[in-house]
Amino acid sequence: MMQGCENVLARTLPRRAPRVAYRNGEVAAALAEHGTLAVLGFGSGVSASEDPRWLRVALESFDAPAPLELWQVDAEVSHGRDGAVRWAAGGGWLFAAVELDEAAHGGPGGAATHAYQALRQLVEGRAERHVLRIWNYLEAINRGEGDAERYKLFCEGRATGMGAFFAEGFPAATAIGHHGPAGRLQVYLLACDQPGERIENPRQVSAWCYPRQYGRTPPSFARAMLLPAQDALAISGTAAVVGHASAHEDDLHAQLEETFTNLEALLARGRLAPGFDTQSPLKAYVRHPADAAQVREFITRRLPGVPVLLLHGDICRSELLVEIDGWRYA
Template identity: 75%
Template sequence: MIQGCENPQLDPLARRAPRVFYRTADVATLLEEPGLLALFGFAGHAAPSDDPRYLQVALDSLETPAPLEMWQVDAPVSSGTEGALRWSAGGGWLFAAIELDEREHGGLEAGAALAYARLRQFVGQRPERHVLRVWNYLGAINRGSGDTERYKHFCDGRARGMGAFFAEGFPAATAIGHRGADHRLQVYLLACDRPGSRVENPRQVSAWRYPRQYGRTPPSFARAMALPARDALAISGTAAVVGHASAHEDDLGAQLGETLTNLEALLASAGMATVFDRESPLKTYVRHSADAAQVREFLHRRLPGVPMLLLHGDICRSELLVEIDGWRYV
């Protein structure tokens, strides 16, 4: 359910949600778009840029040609850098990103703690201090077993770096393993000068309440976040998890169906119609690139017309084959 929001109707006084688009164009052209808050390319994209608003994500696109993802706001945008941190802001919205080499900071756990501490310190001194959505991309996410798995080390470090910053509730989030250099850690976020409202899925145990079997530190995220004007829902990485257990091991079709059921339950919990449309872009992370055609056909059949970006990435549980996140606009 939406926490702190009994009526998810549009709030005309709140900030209009950034619009998210997938575009097949060159980086320089899109950086000239008015109100561009952030632009994302993917591994292997031919035209990187040193503009602080541009981030080349360490995930390969399974689309040809590979589209770019852009965030656009209804205001002029300023931008800058602070060491390894890049940022842009406009209209009450903030994009901030950091990329670190784990080897320079004592490994993944220490690197995650440092990345989150720097983001926390930066956002904490900004007017846009309400973190609504976070993305985390790390290498070899499933390497190790039990408490030695890298994802669990990441969760430990993330919690240490957060400190008490999210004492009132966690943001929506995604954590995916990339296939690039193991030591490359990327974290980026969307924040606002007004708070959003957290949304949970009644079919799933809230992530921060997972039992001990999932690590010393449970994952720290909400299933979704209703943005301040109640005009969009930022959806966390969603997979075939029922309660707290993974479902349909090694069955891609069943996992896709379960994931869509979870997405529909999440929309219902947010007070939204349980459908996606042409204005609600989604990203699908696919563990095995050979599965891309099956995933694409399934999604085109079940979600016709919905903008979809397929990326090659490892899900945080080794038995899961696919995960979906994205946006649902009102």
């Protein structure tokens, strides 16, 4: 009887957050480590692997060589493939990813619908059904005018593919434009068998409440997600947006200042101490390569010692020059 009570207790304790870190090294060695849930590489220069836990993200890094991003849990990890979806699971956590060619699905909207349907079908059949964080990378995110802009079409397709799965609330998310293979859509996620706590920024309108000017279907994401044990905050793509409007057009420094004000607002709302430390990896997506050095200098001065991966990526609004996401551990 006591043993049974202990087993129930073990299942109901909040799940410790996966450890996310950047590391230089070989893909095979990272995959061979105990508890490796996922390994992400950036750009065309990284080696390939058929392991379902490996994903080469179609974003080039301004660092050479670019470090790998490792997700690790305190458990044995199983992995496999379910149609187009690759997955890995262990310790109550799930990594899942899908890559699609838009041409096979009628464009960005159809590809997003198909990707989210495939991921939803996988997650619905598993214990790890609480999707906490999603990353979306699509080519030429700002191409097209008005409602025909590719990002807006992606948002429509994403909502269709989600269906009612996120009726109780959206996950944290990032959507960035890559300069890699034409028409490639990459979506990957982190899910858990326990729910997190959605965090909104009091300085911003919630994304799903944006007015009509941002498309027929507003973006569907939370500004951040506090993980089940409240030991980490997964921060969505954060930029110089106040209310629902972009701020400081064409002023990189002012956009960086506004972005950091938004990051601090999320930390406060998540009941975390101000600032970031050496265990809190961030990504900075920079629209113009010529701005990379200035972004690096700003972040290094503001956050000395904090690991930051600088990537060439287009923000979902053409007037925004930089976006930051990442992790803050308690």
